[in-house]
Structures are given as C-alpha cells and as structure tokens.
Amino acid sequence: MSQPDTIERILDAAAALFAERGYSETSLRTITTTANVNLAAVNYHFGSKKALIQAVFSRYLAPFCECLNSNLDAREKASDQAIHVDEAIQILFSSLFQSTEAIGGGLEPFMRLLGLAYAQSQEHLRHFIIEEYGDTYRRFMEILQADMPDVDPVAFYWRLYFMLGATVFTLSSYNPINNISKADFGEERSIKEVVSLLEPSISTLLRADDAER
C-alpha cells in the first residue's frame, strides 16, 4: 500500500482493457503497463489471471446484486401491492445505473464484461457468476413470473434469455451502435435514453400474449 493503491489501479486498468478487447486478448503486460505497476504485482495480489478476471467482475456484480436486492426490499416494504413486470424492469435498470455509476466507465463496461463472459466460453467465469448471482437472479425471476402466471414456465424461461440478450448485446455495444446512428441519422441517444427505449420493448416482449398474432 505504498503506491496509491496498486490493487485498485490494476482493477481499473484491467476492467477497461477487458471490456475493450476481451479477456484472452488482454495480456497481463498490457494491464500492468497501463496501470503503471510491476508485472509481478498481478500474480502477487491476485494469484492468477483467472482470479483477476473474477475480481474485476465482482466489482460490478456484487454492488449490483446488493443494490437490486435493497431496492426490491424497499419497494416491498413500502407497499403491499404486488410488483408488476413494468415496475420490476424499471427497478432492474435503475439498480444497474445506481450500482455502476460509482465505478469507472458506468454501465457499458459492465455489460461488455457480461457479454464476453457468455460469448466466449469462459467456463470458470460462468460458474462464478451463477454462484455470486444466483440468489438475486432467482428472486427477480420469481417476481416477474408471479405477475404473468398464465405463461408456460418453459416459454417464460426462454423469454428471460431473449430479454437478457437484447439488453446485454445492445448496451455492451452502445458506443459503436450510437456512432452509426450519428452517421446515418445525425442523431444520438444517451445510454439512459436507450434504456428508456429498451424498458417498454422488454416489457412487451415478456408479456407477449401467446394467443396474439
């Protein structure tokens, strides 16, 4: 702890670099050079590259789960009325914003790290996510499902992945997508505006009546 927090500097550099180019594409050398620390520091403080990847991930995932849980607690305490899909989705995204704005870079790096964890078969990371994230995920899922009891559970289960895919894919590529929008329409959308487009889309996607069409 002589230097202004070596650990913190490594985590900051690693988060930005992993999100930008992927886990395997980022070497420990690039991270330590960017962070202005010695190469050996990573293995000293974290043990291995895999452990560093998980630590980087935790810094986003843990606060998010905590934040979502406490927001759900507060809402359930404030009113006896059941939480409907729309409100649940809104709580989800406001928790995302709330928990990431303290950390560098905001929402996009977190979504990129999440997308990469699924895209590349980072098996170790996937298991790690389920362990740290499982309880919160189940709680949220059950709230949604309680509001749409008529939907077949398996169909509902797949719709959750449709929702996850739409969210992670879009927000993790927010910058490049927004740049194309700027070039093609001359219009930008802030990430908050994109989320406000995403919220109703996801709500209708989840509640889509099977009979309709």
Add this chain to the structure above:
Amino acid sequence: MSQPDTIERILDAAAALFAERGYSETSLRTITTTANVNLAAVNYHFGSKKALIQAVFSRYLAPFCECLNSNLDAREKASDQAIHVDEAIQILFSSLFQSTEAIGGGLEPFMRLLGLAYAQSQEHLRHFIIEEYGDTYRRFMEILQADMPDVDPVAFYWRLYFMLGATVFTLSSYNPINNISKADFGEERSIKEVVSLLEPSISTLLRADDAER
C-alpha cells in the same frame, strides 16, 4: 487436392473450434491437429489466421444472404401485397435454417460466430461482415420499416439491435440454456421450437406501440 480436401477439413475444424471457444482462444495448431493436416497448410491455403477466420465466416454468411434474398424475391414475385413484420421475421428465420442446414452443425455455430464477432472487438471481422452483408441487411430493414411507418426511425433502429441481441445471444447459447431447462423443468425445446417462441416475441418487440403501457 491429394488428401480428401484439405481446405474443407480445415474449414470444418476451424468453424467448430472457433464457435466453441472463440477466435483468439483457438490456435492454428489446435485446428490443424483436429483437421489432421499439417500446420503449414493453413498459411499455405489461407495466408493468415485472420483470413481463415473470414473464410470460415463467409461459408455461413454468403449462403444465408443469398438464401434470404431469393426468398424475398420469390415472395415479392408471388404477391403484390406488402410484406408485414410477422411474415418478414418468418422469412428471416426460415432462411437461416435453410442456409445453415447444409453446413455442419446447423444454426448454433453460425450464431456463435456472429455473437463472437460482435462481442470480441474483432474489428477486421466487423468490417468484413458489413461489406458482405450490408446490402441484404438494408433491404430487410427497409421492408420492416415500411410496415411500421409511424415509429421514429431512430427508435426503430435501436429496436433492430434489441432484436438482433435477443436472437444471437439466445441461439448462440442454445445448448447450455437448453441444458439448464432440462435440469430445472425436465423439459427440452428443440432449436426450432425456440425459434418459434422467438418469432412472436420479436414481432411484438418491433411493433411495440410507444403509446402503450
């Protein structure tokens, strides 16, 4: 061409391995060993690893574009009625099935390769996709947009990415997701069944009335 098509064997092995573990995570040595060809053969036949990646991608993308285009041609020839969103989506997915079933592995590897191209910042691959895919993409997009003229173009543009994300994310992880479904519900869904869940979800997502809610 003395061995039963070295080029083909390299492409098959590379496609399966790239889809399974990612581009950077797959070495040329792993590919050539799996394909039972000499290490030097990749550089002899393709020139470089990047060129191999693009060749692997082309084998899925080119037939798909061709198939989608000819299906749209046939439909436009058969009837003067405008193509509505639901029908366009249905043509999209049947083209996906049609064009991939000839190639090894079917739909999932293609979706994985596509997801990886977006997730990892494979800049060269992204440019390559736009070049080979741009015209077909624009044509399809304009058909959709013509059926929903009241939606703000920028909002529509973002919804296309929501759609792309839901599709690519879910289908590229079809196997692991389906396995969880098996464990949790004791029920499986074939990839065709998942697509038949996806189609109405995507249609409502695209057509979601802004005023609704």
Add this chain to the structure above:
DNA sequence: GTCTATAAACTGATAGAC
C-alpha cells in the same frame, strides 16, 4: 510489497527439402 531476471510454454508465420 516491489523489483529484476528468467523459466517454460505457447503463438503465428516462413524457408526450404521433397
């Protein structure tokens, strides 16, 4: 806790014999 030096293995790519 930080550093240098280095191990041990792997990477994509190529030259040259056959």
Add this chain to the structure above:
DNA sequence: GTCTATCAGTTTATAGAC
C-alpha cells in the same frame, strides 16, 4: 501441395534480491 524444422515473438507465472 505437403512436410520438417525453426524463427522471432509472445504469453503466464515464479524465484530470489532488495
């Protein structure tokens, strides 16, 4: 067109001095 052998560079990780 296929092979061996090898180059030159990279990777993660660690031992040991300070």
